[in-house]
Amino acid sequence: MNIDLNNATPFDIRKLGRKIIKDTLVIVRNQNLSPERLIEICNIIGDVDNRGQKNPFKHEQFDQITKVTNEKLPNGENAGLFATEELGWHSDINTRELSSINDCCSAMYIVKTGEHSITSFVNLAAAYSDLSYMRKLEVSKLECWFEFKNNTFYNFEETDREYKSYINPNSHHVGNWKPLVIEHPIGLIPNGYSADKGLFWSHHFIRKFRDIETKVEYSLEDKQELFDFLMNHVFQEKYIYHHYWDTGDIVFSDQILSLHKRTKPKGDRLLWRVGMNYRWLQWV
Numbered sequence: 251m252n253i254d255l256n257n258a259t260p261f262d263i264r265k266l267g268r269k270i271i272k273d274t275l276v277i278v279r280n281q282n283l284s285p286e287r288l289i290e291i292c293n294i295i296g297d298v299d300n301r302g303q304k305n306p307f308k309h310e311q312f313d314q315i316t317k318v319t320n321e322k323l324p325n326g327e328n329a330g331l332f333a334t335e336e337l338g339w340h341s342d343i344n345t346r347e348l349s350s351i352n353d354c355c356s357a358m359y360i361v362k363t364g365e366h367s368i369t370s371f372v373n374l375a376a377a378y379s380d381l382s383y384m385r386k387l388e389v390s391k392l393e394c395w396f397e398f399k400n401n402t403f404y405n406f407e408e409t410d411r412e413y414k415s416y417i418n419p420n421s422h423h424v425g426n427w428k429p430l431v432i433e434h435p436i437g438l439i440p441n442g443y444s445a446d447k448g449l450f451w452s453h454h455f456i457r458k459f460r461d462i463e464t465k466v467e468y469s470l471e472d473k474q475e476l477f478d479f480l481m482n483h484v485f486q487e488k489y490i491y492h493h494y495w496d497t498g499d500i501v502f503s504d505q506i507l508s509l510h511k512r513t514k515p516k517g518d519r520l521l522w523r524v525g526m527n528y529r530w531l532q533w534v
């Protein structure tokens with residue numbers, strides 16, 4: 251998308267926000283954003299998620315920004331989230347209850363690219379749309395139990411601060427049921443907008459299936475044919491965009507109808523992430 255976000259009006263930014271809902275992904279290049287302006291842009295789209303002191307990887311001055319970087323702190327700890335390893339397919343809401351989510355959209359702004367830095371995105375709405383009628387009927391009747399397991403989408407060391415959060419029984423990573431066919435929860439998209447359905451296929455976190463109506467549960471082995479089919483179907487290249495980062499790029503991605511993954515960081519890499527909802531798009 252060709253826009254100068256430093257000079258963009260609120261109307262321009264809300265139009266951009268509507269495009270995120272429609273396409274699940276918006277890429278804007280050649281920006282020079284301060285952290286204050288990045289937060290301001292996201293606040294024009296919707297309420298910005300502010301985890302404050304709960305976020306061990308927050309920006310030094312701005313609680314709303316999470317640092318994704320391989321930089322080190324003076325004490326030798328990682329300064330950023332997902333610091334050192336390749337990052338597998340996931341969204342920012344893998345294991346969280348839908349009713350608790352305030353950041354169904356993510357803004358990723360690259361400050362330092364590192365070397366050969368690539369983030370890939372898959373459009374789950376498009377993948378669902380292309381299913382046959384019978385497959386749509388099959389997946390519409392199922393929900394999945396999503397729960398964290400180490401060495402799946404990321405390999406955490408026990409000393410990593412993220413690992414301690416993911417295994418904490420009081421955290422939102424302990425697991426919950428989500429429908430396999432999903433659309434935006436009520437309240438996260440303004441009244442009057444019709445969100446496309448999509449597959450919530452964060453497969454690294456799926457531990458079992460369940461019939462939505464009868465509550466009969468199925469193991470992964472019971473649904474092996476479906477699991478294998480969806481793995482082959484969803485991750486076709488026609489649904490995937492590979493973003494090769496340049497300094498000043500910002501990517502807005504929907505976290506309900508898309509997944510993303512990242513190559514292993516090399517060199518000096520720093521990305522600022524801000525999460526938000528779509529609350530203010532009703533004013534477009």
